[in-house]
Amino acid sequence: KAGVTQTPRYLIKTRGQQVTLSCSPISGHRSVSWYQQTPGQGLQFLFEYFSETQRNKGNFPGRFSGRQFSNSRSEMNVSTLELGDSALYLCASSYVLGSTYEQYFGPGTRLTVT
Amino acid sequence: AQTVTQSQPEMSVQEAETVTLSCTYDTSESDYYLFWYKQPPSRQMILVIRQEAYKQQNATENRFSVNFQKAAKSFSLKISDSQLGDAAMYFCAYRSAFVVEGGSEKLVFGKGTKLTVNP
Numbered sequence: 285k286a287g288v289t290q291t292p293r294y295l296i297k298t299r300g301q302q303v304t305l306s307c308s309p310i311s312g313h314r315s316v317s318w319y320q321q322t323p324g325q326g327l328q329f330l331f332e333y334f335s336e337t338q339r340n341k342g343n344f345p346g347r348f349s350g351r352q353f354s355n356s357r358s359e360m361n362v363s364t365l366e367l368g369d370s371a372l373y374l375c376a377s378s379y380v381l382g383s384t385y386e387q388y389f390g391p392g393t394r395l396t397v398t
Numbered sequence: 399a400q401t402v403t404q405s406q407p408e409m410s411v412q413e414a415e416t417v418t419l420s421c422t423y424d425t426s427e428s429d430y431y432l433f434w435y436k437q438p439p440s441r442q443m444i445l446v447i448r449q450e451a452y453k454q455q456n457a458t459e460n461r462f463s464v465n466f467q468k469a470a471k472s473f474s475l476k477i478s479d480s481q482l483g484d485a486a487m488y489f490c491a492y493r494s495a496f497v498v499e500g501g502s503e504k505l506v507f508g509k510g511t512k513l514t515v516n517p
Binding site: 315317319326327329332339340342372374376378386387388389390391392394 | 435440441442443444445489502503504505506507508509510
């Protein structure tokens with residue numbers, strides 16, 4: 285079974301631009317979560333989606349948004365990029381099976397804002 | 399809100415030796431999951447081990463085991479017979495067990511511990 289895929293893997297943008305990152309979950313997974321990882325703040329939860337609905341959102345400004353499609357693929361968008369948005373963006377997909385819980389992460393998208 | 403604390407920013411261990419990474423957490427919930435994730439230089443986050451809070455027995459996965467002390471809110475990871483491939487960042491994470499349609503699977507992570515394995 286293929287793992288979680290994220291595209292692109294690396295991205296360089298200029299301050300003020302916007303960017304869209306994509307995440308394809310493992311087949312059969314309906315839940316997708318996004319995390320931002322920076323050296324200073326560590327791993328911070330951005331938002332999660334289940335069946336095309338945003339279930340939860342982290343403490344990030346409105347410039348950060350996302351959506352999920354009917355095939356469970358998810359995109360996140362950051363508008364008006366700031367230097368501080370430079371980070372590794374990780375996507376994770378999951379399913380809940382009784383008491384068993386597995387969350388699988390993708391390889392991440394490294395965003396650099398100059 | 400839940401918090402996870404990893405008090406050891408860096409640890410080192412000799413190959414074939416045993417090392418223990420510490421993690422404490424704070425929550426008012428009675429049922430939850432705890433995880434240890436490994437992030438090697440490739441940046442791929444890999445699940446190492448999982449513990450359900452309602453289970454008394456400590457989880458074990460091959461050379462990896464945990465010491466789960468619910469009353470003390472402590473969740474340490476022991477790596478036995480350390481190998482060079484164990485070198486990575488290790489993150490402790492918490493997730494509420496209350497997950498139904500419309501609930502959250504949000505993970506709360508600690509800051510991580512960088513483990514170096516010396517040959």
